Structure formats: C-alpha cells, structure tokens
Amino acid sequence: xxxSLRDKHFRRRIRENAEAYAYLAPASLVLLVFWFLxxxxxxxxSFTNYRGxxxxxxxxxxxxxxxHALPEEAPDAMGMEVRKPRFVGLTNYRNALTDAEFRKVLxxxxxxxxxxxxxxxLVSLFVALLINSKIKCVALFRTVYFLPFVTTWVAISIxxxxxxxREFGLANDLLMSAxxxxxxxxxxPRGIFEMFFGQFGLHFHHPLLAGPSFSLFSIILTSIWRxxxxxxxxxxxxxxxxxxxxxxxxEIDGAGKTQQFFRITFPLLSPTTFFLLIISGINAFxxxxxxxxxxxxxxxxxxxxxxxxxLYQKGFTxxxxxxxxxxxxxILFLIILILTLIQNRVFGKKVHYD
Amino acid sequence: xxxxxxxxxxxxxxxALPWPLTAVLAVIAASIVWGVWKSRRIxxxxxxxxxxxxxxxxxxxxxxxxxxxxxxxxxxxxxxxSVAYPPTWIPMERETYAQRDGQRVRVRTLGQPRDGIAExxxxxxxxxxxxxxxxxxxxxxxxxxxxxxxxxxxxxxxRPNVVSWxxxxxxxxxxxxxxxxxxxxxxxxxxxxSDNVFRRVAEIWRGQPPYLLSFTRYFWVSLxxxxxxxxxxxxxxxxxAYAFSNMNFVGKGLFFYIVLATMMVPGQVxxxxxxxxxEKLGWIDSYNALIVPWLASVFTIFLMRQFFxxxxxxxxxxxxxxxxxRFGYLWRVVVPLSKPVxxxxxxxxxxxxxxxxxxxxxxxxKPEMRTLMxxxxxxxxxxxxxxxxxxxxxxxxxxxxxxLFFFLQRFFIQGIARSGLKS
Numbered sequence: 001x002x003x004s005l006r007d008k009h010f011r012r013r014i015r016e017n018a019e020a021y022a023y024l025a026p027a028s029l030v031l032l033v034f035w036f037l038x039x040x041x042x043x044x045x046s047f048t049n050y051r052g053x054x055x056x057x058x059x060x061x062x063x064x065x066x067x068h069a070l071p072e073e074a075p076d077a078m079g080m081e082v083r084k085p086r087f088v089g090l091t092n093y094r095n096a097l098t099d100a101e102f103r104k105v106l107x108x109x110x111x112x113x114x115x116x117x118x119x120x121x122l123v124s125l126f127v128a129l130l131i132n133s134k135i136k137c138v139a140l141f142r143t144v145y146f147l148p149f150v151t152t153w154v155a156i157s158i159x160x161x162x163x164x165x166r167e168f169g170l171a172n173d174l175l176m177s178a179x180x181x182x183x184x185x186x187x188x189p190r191g192i193f194e195m196f197f198g199q200f201g202l203h204f205h206h207p208l209l210a211g212p213s214f215s216l217f218s219i220i221l222t223s224i225w226r227x228x229x230x231x232x233x234x235x236x237x238x239x240x241x242x243x244x245x246x247x248x249x250x251e252i253d254g255a256g257k258t259q260q261f262f263r264i265t266f267p268l269l270s271p272t273t274f275f276l277l278i279i280s281g282i283n284a285f286x287x288x289x290x291x292x293x294x295x296x297x298x299x300x301x302x303x304x305x306x307x308x309x310x311l312y313q314k315g316f317t318x319x320x321x322x323x324x325x326x327x328x329x330x331i332l333f334l335i336i337l338i339l340t341l342i343q344n345r346v347f348g349k350k351v352h353y354d
Numbered sequence: 355x356x357x358x359x360x361x362x363x364x365x366x367x368x369x370a371l372p373w374p375l376t377a378v379l380a381v382i383a384a385s386i387v388w389g390v391w392k393s394r395r396i397x398x399x400x401x402x403x404x405x406x407x408x409x410x411x412x413x414x415x416x417x418x419x420x421x422x423x424x425x426x427x428x429x430x431x432x433x434x435x436s437v438a439y440p441p442t443w444i445p446m447e448r449e450t451y452a453q454r455d456g457q458r459v460r461v462r463t464l465g466q467p468r469d470g471i472a473e474x475x476x477x478x479x480x481x482x483x484x485x486x487x488x489x490x491x492x493x494x495x496x497x498x499x500x501x502x503x504x505x506x507x508x509x510x511x512x513r514p515n516v517v518s519w520x521x522x523x524x525x526x527x528x529x530x531x532x533x534x535x536x537x538x539x540x541x542x543x544x545x546x547x548s549d550n551v552f553r554r555v556a557e558i559w560r561g562q563p564p565y566l567l568s569f570t571r572y573f574w575v576s577l578x579x580x581x582x583x584x585x586x587x588x589x590x591x592x593x594x595a596y597a598f599s600n601m602n603f604v605g606k607g608l609f610f611y612i613v614l615a616t617m618m619v620p621g622q623v624x625x626x627x628x629x630x631x632x633e634k635l636g637w638i639d640s641y642n643a644l645i646v647p648w649l650a651s652v653f654t655i656f657l658m659r660q661f662f663x664x665x666x667x668x669x670x671x672x673x674x675x676x677x678x679x680r681f682g683y684l685w686r687v688v689v690p691l692s693k694p695v696x697x698x699x700x701x702x703x704x705x706x707x708x709x710x711x712x713x714x715x716x717x718x719x720k721p722e723m724r725t726l727m728x729x730x731x732x733x734x735x736x737x738x739x740x741x742x743x744x745x746x747x748x749x750x751x752x753x754x755x756x757x758l759f760f761f762l763q764r765f766f767i768q769g770i771a772r773s774g775l776k777s
Contacts, residue, residue, distance in 0.1 A: 019680065020603035027594040030650035035616055038627035045627060127414060130407050144415045146767070147422070150759040152709045154727045155748035158734050159425045162741045168437050170424050176440070225418070230770060237771035286620055289711050293734055308622055308712075315626055316716055322626050329623045336620055 046092055046327040050085035052320025085323065092327035102328070104207065104302055105310045111191075111212035112306060113284035116220045121276060123224060124231035129265075131232070132239045142236075146229030153226070157293035160222045161186065164294075186294055188214035189301035213303035219290045231276055238272035239265070270351045278343055282336055288312065307332050385409055425752075429745035430502040436742040447501035450474070452494055454487070467491035503742070510746040513737065514567040514721065514729065560640045567721055569750060572729035576708055579644045579725065584704045586649040588696065594650075595658035596684050600670065616652050622712075629716055643717040644725065648707060654699040661695040662688060698769035701762065708755065726751055 005011065062070045096102050131141055148156070163169050164185035172182040188195075191210025194203060204210040212220065246264050255263065288308040291299070298305040298313070305313075307328065315325025385406045428436055430445040452461045452474055461474040464481055472491040475481035546554050547562065597603070598610060628647060637643040665688060673683045689696065711727040718724055724732060733747050759766055 016601065017603045020597045020601040020606075023593045023597035023601070024609070027590040027650040027655060030590065030646070031613070031616065031652075033631070034628060034647040035624065035650075038624040038631065039619060041627035041630065042623050045630070050630075127411070130411055133404075133407055135404065135407055135411075141411050141415060142767075143763070144418050147756070147759070148418060150755055150766070151752045152727060152755065154709075154711055154730045155751045156421070158730065158744050158748045159421050161734075162428065162745065163421055163424055165741075167439050168441055168741065170420070170441055173441050225421070228418075233767055233770050282620070286622060292711075293731060296735070311622060311625075312712070316629075322630070326623075326626045329620075329626060333620055333623050337618070340618075 042326050042329060045085075045323055046330055047087060047089055048085040048323045049088045049091070049321075050323040050326075051083060052316075052322055088323070092324045093331070095324065096327050096331060101302065101305075102310065105305050105307055107207040108212070108216060108303055109285055109287075109306045111208065112216055112220060112287060113281060115212055115217070116223055116284050117277065117280045119220065120224045120227050120231060120280060121273065124228045125235050125269075125273075127228065128232045128235035128239060132236060142233075145232055148226045149229035151226070153289040154293060156222065156226055157290045160218070160225075160290075161294045164218050183214065185218045186215045187300050189299075189303050190214060192217050213300065215295060215299050216304050219287075219294060219304060222290055222294075223287070227280070231280070234272060234276060235269070238269050242268045274343075274347050274351045277347065278340060281339060281343065285332065285336055285339070307335075382406075382409060425745050425748055428742060429506055429749050430504065431506075431742045432503055433740060433742055436745075437739070444500055445502055446498045449497045449499070450477075450494055451497065452489055454489075458495075461494070463494070506742050506746045507750070510733075510743045510750065511569045513733065513743065513747075514569070514572075559642075569726075569729065569747075571722060572724055572726045575641075575644070575723060576726040579641065580704045580707045582641075582645050583648045583707045584700050586645070587651040587654050587703045588700060590650050591654035591658050591699065592684065592689060592696075594655045595662055596680075596688065598655070598659045599662035600680070613652055613655065625712070625716060632717055637717075639718050639720045639723050641723075644714055644723075647713075648703075651699075651703055654703060657695055657699050658692065661692050665691060694765070694768070697762075697765050701765055701769060705755070 059070050062068070127145060131138055131145075135141075164171050166172060166182065166184055166187060169185070171185060175182060190198070191204065191207070191213050193209065193211035194205075195214060197204065211217075242265065246268070247260060250260050250264060286308055287306055291304050291306055291309045292312070295304040298309070311325050311328045311332070314321050314328065388405070427443065427445055431442070432447075435442060435445065435447075450461050450463060451458050453459075454461075460477040462477050462481070464473045464475055464486065467473075470491050471488050472494060473486060473488050474494070475486045479485040546557060548554055548557065598606070632638055632643045632647075635642075637646075669687055670683060673687055678686070709727065710725075711731060714725040714728045715731065718728060721732070730747055730751055734744060737743050
C-alpha cells in the first residue's frame, strides 16, 4: 500500500474513490436520512412511550382553574398535549404480545395470507397455462386479465365495497338470479370453514381452524381479482422461457399431457413460482388499503383487522401511541423475516434451475 | 346469511338448480369431457381441449370486466337507483303514469299497493290532500327508459369544493360561484402572504395558502409529486447505478450489501420514525414530505445497475480516448442506451407514488394537500352511502392510468416480465 500523498498513483486512487462517493452521494443522503436513521429511530422509539399527544382533560383543568364545573355536555377531553417521551423498556412489546386484540390481529393476518397467496398463484398459473396454449386473441385476453392490476387499490376497494353490499350490490344480485341465497359479504363474522361445516354440526371455534371470516374472504376475492394479471404475466414469461425441445423429447418418449405438466412445466417454473411465493407472501402481510376502505372499523367482530391496519389505528388515530406502534412494526418485521427464512429453507431446495 | 340458507346452498348445488345455471354447467362439463377425449388423440402438450380453453377464458374475462362495467354503469345512475333493490344493470329512469280525468299524468307511488289498490300522488307535487288519489294497481303504466346521468361527474368533481381554511388565518369558508371557479387552476389560492411571485411559489410548495378544493387540486398534487419523484429517482439512481457498475472504490461490496439490505425491511417500520423526523423538520403538509423521502429508489438502482453492466467496456475506452470524462460518458452514452430500462423504472416509480395511500395519509392533515388517493379515501368517508358519486369518483381516478396503460402497454408488460425473471 503506497501511503504517501506525493505518489501520483495514490493521489489518483483517492480521486477516483472520491468521484465514486460523489456519484453515490445523492442516493446515499436520501437513504441515510429517510431510511437508516428511521430504522434506528424506530428501534429506539419502540422502547419509549412516545405518544403523539394525550387528550387534554378539559373538565378537570376548567374546574381547577375557575372553581366551577363545565356543563355535562362539554367533551371530556379536547385537543392534544404532547408529553416528553419516557424510556419504558420492553413494556410495549409485552403489551403487544399479551394483548388479546393483537393476537386476533395476528390470526387475521395469517388467515389472510394463508388463503390469498395459494389461491392467487393457482388461479393465475391456471390462466397463464390457458393463455399460453395456441389460441387466437391472446393479446385481447391478456389485456383483459391484466387490466384490473392497472387500477388503483383505493378505487377498486370503493367499487368492491359497493359490489359486495348486502342489499344494493351486484354480487348478491348475481347469486339471487342463480337461485343461490344471499351472503352478508362484508358483514359476516363467521369463518368460512365454520360456515360450511357448521351446517353439518362440526363447529370450529379457533380462529385459524374456522378460516378467514367471510368478510375477510371477500377482501381475499378482491385481491385475487386484482393481482391475477400481475402473476399471470410473470408466469407467462416463465412459461415462454421453457424450451420446446423438452416437450418434443417427452412426446417421443410417449409422455402424456399430465406427465408433461408435472415433470417438465412445473419443475422448470419453480424459480418463478418460488419468487412469486415470497413476493406475494410478504405483500399479503402488509395489506392495508382494502381494510381501511371496505371495513373501516376493523370488520365484523374485528375480523378484518390486519397488522398494518392495527398499526395505523394505534399509531395515527386516537391517542397516537407511536411508541407502541413502533413495537408492532418491529414485530411485523420479525414475522416477515422469519417467514422469508422458512420459505427459503423449505422451498429453496426444491427449486430446479436449468 | 342465516343457518337455513347454508343447507339450501348445498341442496342447490346438489341438483335442484334453476335452469339457466344448470344449462351453463352442463355445457361446461360436456366441453371438459369432449376436450379431454379429443386431446388424447391430438399431439398438443396441454391437457385440455381448445373449446374448454375459450369458454373458461371467456367466463374469466367476464368476471374480470364485470366490476368495471358495474362501476361505470352505477356512476351514471341517480341516487335512488344506485340504492335500489334489486340493483339495475343499465342506468334507467322509471316513470309511472296513470289515467286521471281522461289524461295521462305522471305519478309517484306512495307505499306498496294493498288489495290491488295503489295510492299515488302527482309527480312533483307534495303528497297530501288533493294531490293523492287511489287507483287500481294494474292500471298504472310503468315506463323505463335508459338514462345516463352524466351530471354525476361534475357533481363529484366539485364535491370537495369547500374552501379549506386554517382557524389561525381567519379566512371564512365560502362556496365558489361557478363550475369554472370550482375547477380552478391550482394556483388560485385564496390568500397569499407575499406579493413576490417566487415567494408565492415557495408558499405553494410549503402548502400554506388555503385553496379552493376540488378534484383538480387532488390531481394536481398527485401529478406534481409523481413527476418530481420520477425525475428525482432517475437522477439519483442513474448516478448510483453507474458508480456500482463502472467504478471501483473502497467499500464497494459493503455498500452494495447495505443497499441490498434495505429491501428486506418492510416500509411500515419506517412510517413512524419518518413521521417524527418530518414533524421535527416542519415538513408536514408540504410537498417536501410527499416527495423527498422517495427520491432514492433501491429498485431503480438495481435495475439500472443490471443494465449498465451489460454495456461493453469498449464504449468507455473509446469515449476516454476521445477525451470524455466519466460524467459526460454517463449522460451522453450510457443513459441514451438504457432507454427501455429508464422508461420501465419511470413507470414503476410514478405508479408507486400515484397509488400510495398510507404515506400521504400520514404526512398530510390539510385537505388541500391531499393526493388523489387520500382524496378518494376521504370522499369514501364523507359520502359513504352516495354510491353513484363514489363510483363516479372511482372512474375518474382509474381513467388516467388506464389510458396511460393502453399507450404504454408494451413497457408495462415488459417491465413486469423483466423484473420477474431477474429474481
């Protein structure tokens, strides 16, 4: 290592390094201030009782200051008073993990991911296979299936909130004209398995066994409708990457269609499937928008209260318990990390690369 | 859905179906059987017959398109029709006519007919006294006409048109007189604090003056933030990606893995601390809060880096011989060559910003700084049961991106396929 500044080559190396850092500077600055700093700050805040504000107890203050009492109709608390945050250690985490509402929130999120991910992937794989076969109007079908993905979640949630309305919605109208009974789409608190098996006398009470509530299932249907196009396009790209010669060789060897699918198509699609599994799994845990718009109060019996919605509710509404919400956010981070590791471990070895 | 309806479902599915559904299911079953039989003979490598494929895809396409149709059709209905039971598929106007004194007059039914006698009142007059009479229900004439209520759209657009005002500024709210003033050019603030046009622009950027609200304002905020974020991420990502792909520097590997690690952490962890930081900076309710945190996009950096690495070194050597520096080489050679990746990244960044709800919801409190998505969500909360207006608002929100999609279809689909394969 030439350490002397009088050396021309050393000076040039420093200049080149400085130039590279200058190129990285804009992006790094933004990432530093709005990514690294927040990650640390979030960790620190989760150990405090930082609150956006406490409601000011108007009646007490008025009584103390003036000696009179405010009339009964006056609100108990008005405005917000920001307190200095206090370090409380693991209290937030302990509160979160022992809170019954949070446990229900975890079950809801798990139910949502457990059913939306496989259903979406299966349906989009099926559609991709159909579109990939030699039919006419491929472009038309592809556009129609992809179009829902181009729309925004907010607008779609509003439309489906109307679509799934118990009285005025089209969903129940379709069912009625087919002779099937109406469903309480967004207001039904019972789990789908509980609903189906309950009529045979087999009742499930545990939230995981009873399945997602029918209102959560309506939201799952909405997300399947929307995400189908995206996964279909990726599957199509993966399918088109498979060499025709594999199929021709299999034909010669006398393999049937089903055999060809399970021995050729599916294994060669596994990198794509694996990638989509992770992406959709992570996204399913972060779902928020449909819950906010279709069931703004957390759903019937709190069954559509997912973890990000809970975070928003506790942290940015009501008393703005930002410290607690930070702890919840870190728990979410941990869950996603564990989930990704598990998926890597379980499915990683089954992925066939060319 | 009550306890009695679930057995009914099962029974219905077991065979006691109404004839249209049975017919459709029979056709599908028959085509499956025929398709499977046919594909045993043909040397195609997919297990189902072509007819079944067309039928299945068409049924799927119908369900894909149905919510769109429902949205647009409902947006053209009147309020009564949007909450009618059963819901109508085509926006219609129902008029009831009755014979009175040898004349055909328009009436309105009041309540359900009893014993075949209906109580009706003259249309447009209060239902009391002489204006109400009873006639046999059969003699009423119902006329249905297709009517598209286009007025819903201007009504929706103007709906958030109360001047939002800050209590500290003491500006009283007032309603704008005309549609034109309601669709006001976004710079028409009610009250500026400075005369200088540059200071006024700074005020607008800081989100200070109260505005005439309408969907124009929501669109404007979303557009400005989307454009600035897209352009900003292009510049920061091009520079950073160039450094990662073409330069060698101390700590390159470490830097790279740190940047890679940013993708592991979910955005929700950053929400709360970013809010705290923005509050301390005083950026809440300004364009800064909506734009600056998004000026670096790790996805864009990676995308560009992948592409820059495929550009042959000979080009750089040739440029160096011609006396070009690294900066000039980047902007004059590398970037023009990377147009497809740049467009893909631009679409991705613009759409991420356009579609985001949680972040703008948190960093804005004033109605005039709402983005389109936040405006929609607020509209949903305010006008919760006026479904015809809600559907009009949704159509308004979806339309721009759908139109954009039809022009840039190739880039959309290419971009997604590309990002999927590069896993």
